[in-house]
Amino acid sequence: MQSTTQPSSAHPMVTRSKVGIFKPNPKHQASIANLIQHNPYTSLIAASEPKGFKTASKSPHWMHAMHEEINALHRNNTWTLVSRPSQANIVGSKWVFRTKYHSDGSIDRHKARLVAQGFTQIPGLDFCHTFSPVVKASTVRIVLSLAVINNWPLHQLDVNNAFLNGSLTETVYMEQPPGFVDPAFPTHVCKLNKALYGLKQAPRAWFQRLSSFLVTYGFTCSRADTSLFVFNQGDCLMYLLVYVDDLILTGNKPVMLSNFISRLHQEFAIKDLGSLNYFLGLEVMHTENGLFLSQAKYALDILTRAGLVDVKPVSTPLATTDAFTSDGTPYSNPTFYRSIVGALQYLTITRPDLAYAVNQACQFLHAPTDHHFQLVKRILRYVKGTLSHGLVFQRPKHTTILGYSDADWARCIETRRSTYGYSIFLGGNLVSWSAKKQPTVSRSSCESEYRAMANTAAEIIWITHLLRELNALPPDRPTLLCDNRSALFMSQNPVSHKRAKHIDLDYHFIRELVMSGKLHTRFIPTNLQLADIFTKSLPRPQFEYFRELLRVCAPPVRLRGDNGKQYH
Template identity: 80%
Template sequence: MEQPPGFANSKHPDYVCKLNRALYGLKQAPRAWFQRISSFLISYGFTCSRADPSLFVFTQGESLMYLLVYVDDLILTGNNSSLLTVFINRLHQEFVIKDLGSLNYFLGLEVLHTNDGLVLTQTKYANDIVIRAGLTHAKPVPTPLSTSDTFVSDGVPFDDPTLYRSLVGALQYLTITRPDLAYAVNQACQHLHALTEKHFQLVKRIVRYVKGTISHGLVFTRPTSSTILGYSDADWARCIETRRSTYGYSIFLGGNLVSWSAKKQPTVSRSSCESEYRAMANAAAEIVWITHLLQELRTLPPSRPTLLCDNRSALFMSQNPVSHKRAKHIDLDYHFVRELVMSGKLHTKFVPTKLQLADIFTKSLPRPQFEHFRDLIRVHPLPFRLTGDKR
């Protein structure tokens, strides 16, 4: 390590400093730091969540504290203010930390508190993406992709793959608060190693959509109920090159979107029923994880979760112990979903296609349908506030 400016040894200016310990830059540093902070939290009375290793839960009678750890950034909340104050003082004694007060900014996520909940946005991060793409003065578009846009391998190779990968990686992080981008970004991510001019033009369209909706974010309101409701969907043989299906799901807790996914299935499905059923299995696995997490948070709803699907054949397979030729090769998913339904841990129901919210994660939609589903998954622009409003 070079001698820092102002502290150089005048007699030996070419000498270097011996580094005894460093928090950043070493491969084992994150693991060592997490071991240090987790040991302190466990000794204080916290328990590490089995569903999420970065979450710690403290219980004392009816009092609860939740602590989320991301390297050296911590989020702390609870239902007992005096207990929180005592713990924060103890943290100050153990570590050199800075209390930033109410949560407003975390890992690029902006948190706006409203009268009935909060809004998660990445407005500054989204604006940086638009500037990086050189589209500051570009005309916005109403949807990330048009219904005729497809990512195919044929075409003229793009001469700046680093720019493409940089933009797609940034857009992928933006989907944390913008689930309406999930399908389009997933399509762009599948061509990082063999990209063409056409691919870059489609990514630019996604950025132009971001520019037009730069103030949008994910809205959370006070729940009117505590039910878990999931939507599962698959677009059979969506990929025209591999004929693999694209599946997606969206899971709501008390009316708020808490989990979603848009992915290509790893294998080819022989029928739409098979692709839909595999999508149900993935959604069911996510619902099971959410129930485990809520159970550790002591907020598990009393009613069983419900999974909605718009394919009656897939629903029949989940509710009836009848195996037939078309289901022979999908026994693993069959038994998994079937046993959840039989044990009363999951309820499956039919939903009409026009109400299938997971459609926004499986295909490009026309503008009216896209905007309708975007509203239903609660991606809205920031609420208007007058200057000086302290609410």
């Protein structure tokens, strides 16, 4: 039941929110549909995709897509038809349909995928190990930053039917595909020879197949991120990022890149998508001095799902007075709340300005209230006003690692735990950031800042390990900036302070880093502390100032005059 308590306001107008009505107004739906219709991202309202074979069989383009999939499965010798065994588990099968789009919203192709119903598999019988790594977002940003710094080309590759290349070590039986049952053997089942989409072990089998080929070719698997492969022979250097069946390739020798792509073509069914422009929902715009990363299409998709395409924008994700607490009327649709907040979490890959607000919303996924959803709606209103904003990567003059660390002591009203955040730059490009609640209560602001510095130092050390494997470690030692002098003193002096004796020993490793010269810590005034944007809600002027320093902005605009010159 929704609360009808009116919020305190001196304004006499009775609004929908004052009487407890938060559902979308039906009379606005026509204008929302009209706005989306004239929006360049038309993919968001495309015709609904069929849910099963019976519906898809009525459409010629979906039937064509299914025939292409079946032909690919037969060419790959994915299964062998055998008599139905009496003592074995038979895994179900189904069709999944997806419409693929370009970054501008236009339709790329219709894709039909035959998948095994992995939920019908029996652990220990149909599968054993399932884990398969995926590349970290920080690793992607670091590689892109290095490509910008060195002015290297970026290639995007896609593996067709990637999971079909994985070999199975278990015996798995599957029902014949719906609509494509062999009329000569209608009661037979498919004994799988290769991994198939939907199987629990399919991602792991594909990754092992791909990594084995890459190691044979001469790549080494990174220990800092196992989805990154590095080729370093002579004066040739190549990086390959793997995210399931999507690959990003860059390096210093265009000829070697072409040779490797050709070899990859011989081993797998590879689609060369050319220069990197759209990767996992990330839109990549190549500029004269670097790259611009954004998720405008994805952000509009979130607004459309939430029914908030027509909302009025706001200037900050949260007001300085907004706070997430567990008090309030439970929200009527917690699944919808989790869906929207989860989507916003993925949006933070290129939007660090959303990190703090989204982290606050994520802390109440288990039991959201109406007040929580109102705050999430404010975040979405901010997204609406900054739909095209993204992250800028530019070619720097110096390649150094610079980190900012900050904590807001006892920020959480209910648990009194502190919120900490950090931002780490490589050559002036933001490559890693975080906004989190500390796991324990700190007894002082010095303690919370010291713990934040230790966590930031751990991330910096991981980045240095990754850069060393990439043969791109800057010669200068990393610098960590903090605005708390007491925490700086603790990090620089091996003293046993009576107020810090309860701090876990693992946090004190930052002292060893400073003493050994592997890390340099310095003081920075609070008004220049970029990590402040990850620890609290800020007033608009300060928020926009820090957002600009983080290099989050609108896409570069290029105007071409009559004389052919470009004006920025």
